Amino acid sequence: MASAGETAIAGTEKPKLGWRSLWNISFGFFGIQIGFALQNANMSRIFQTLGTEIDNLPALWVAAPLTGLLVQPIIGHMSDRTWLGRLGRRRPYFLTGAILAALALFLMPLAPVLLFAAVMLWVLDASLNISMEPFRAFVGDMLRKDQHSAGYAVQTAFIGAGAVFGSIFPWLLEQAGVSNVAPPGQIPDTVRIAFWFGGAALFLSVLWTVLSTREYSPDEMTGFDRAVVEAGASETGLAGRGYGQSVGWIAAGVLIVFAVQELGLEKEVYLLGGLLAAYGVASAAAIALARRGRGANMLSSIVGDFSGMPPLMKRLALVQFFSWSALFIMWINTTPIVTRNFFGAANAASPLYQEGANWVNVLFAVYNGVAAVAALALLPLLSARLGQARTHIVGLLCGAAGFASFFLFENPILLLVSEIGVGIAWASILAMPYAILASSLPQRKLGIYMGLFNVFVVVPQLLVATVMGSIMKRFFPDEPIWTMAFAAGMLLLAAAAMLRVTGGEAERR
Incomplete structure (x- = not known):
């Protein structure tokens, strides 16, 4: 329970929490998002500074979504089953991830070679995911259904605020006189100091949430479960399933591998085929274990819950797939687009390149700032009038x-206007799907379902990281700005998919 001192009685609805409690529950996300913002705005810059070519950026970024794909369902499953006394079940993961992420942020700007930077990106993203995934479930744990929209809106506001600080800090350091240039192959002081500051801010903000909140005990959560209708709860029944779908996943992976060879696609696409085949093998193994009466294990639980997702979750998953495809395209390509198309600098050693890269930090700060304001002011207003699903459609179109x-x-200053629309969409993507989903899932499985839902945040990032490089090299060499057309198209598809979520549970608050 949160710091405001509310008490809970098993078998009843959760108490309504005040704004102080909503603040404490989500304040840790402020620091987590500082880490993500520094990563998103600067990793392409670091990779290019250390010598990689623009066509190889997606391959280097692939570590981030791959770690999320593996970590989030596992952490979700484990946090549902964890109880460490006063630390609770979600907060141990907040704290562990924050410590590891802070260390990675300290070491990242010291990278002497490209390989070290790539490894640190993997460590950083894994650590951020360890902290982030339980935070999504934490809001659902602590709040009653009629507060889910408010809870995720406050969380989104902290995400936006943290991203503003993380994105703009290198630029602010430059304005304060810190050097923004460095010898070839070295990372500027603005980036180094920003990463070190971000690591400290991440750890302290997560520590605030850990110390200022107290989670409901397992007995209290069981009582709350008895008080509500568990929409979407179902038995997975793995033991009664055949191996047909497993074979289908394996076959799809093998076909992709052959397609890479026959069509001459980028070697990173092998990863996509390998992941599909690996899931098919994991699915078959989980079914085999269940048939032998050994279904009470992590693998069977994750596979069973993934294949047995509630219908509403499946529809929202498609929306997430398109939405996060667009976002990952933006994160990878905004730096090369702005430096090349708006500052006329393709060489990372050029002062103009570094100036353009710092302007990207400002742009990212603007869209995150807009998201923070929109989460608290615009989205609640639209949601009250249009409903959650239609509000999300409006955000995606923006x-x-x-x-x-x-x-x-043509003027890079005018890109600030572009970031207003991006910021509104970002706010909606971070709040609306989770508010809709948290109200429809069983409390006892909130962690695993949120982890599985985030698979559809990660898979499109892997697809972009493995396929976009091939598309750009073949059709738009040296013209990264065309990736923005793909990003716009992805959000239009997301808005169209969201039409299937209008009505029913999505409209109830």
């Missing part, structure tokens, strides 16, 4: 317009 507007401007 984002599509923002990406498309990159083709309308």
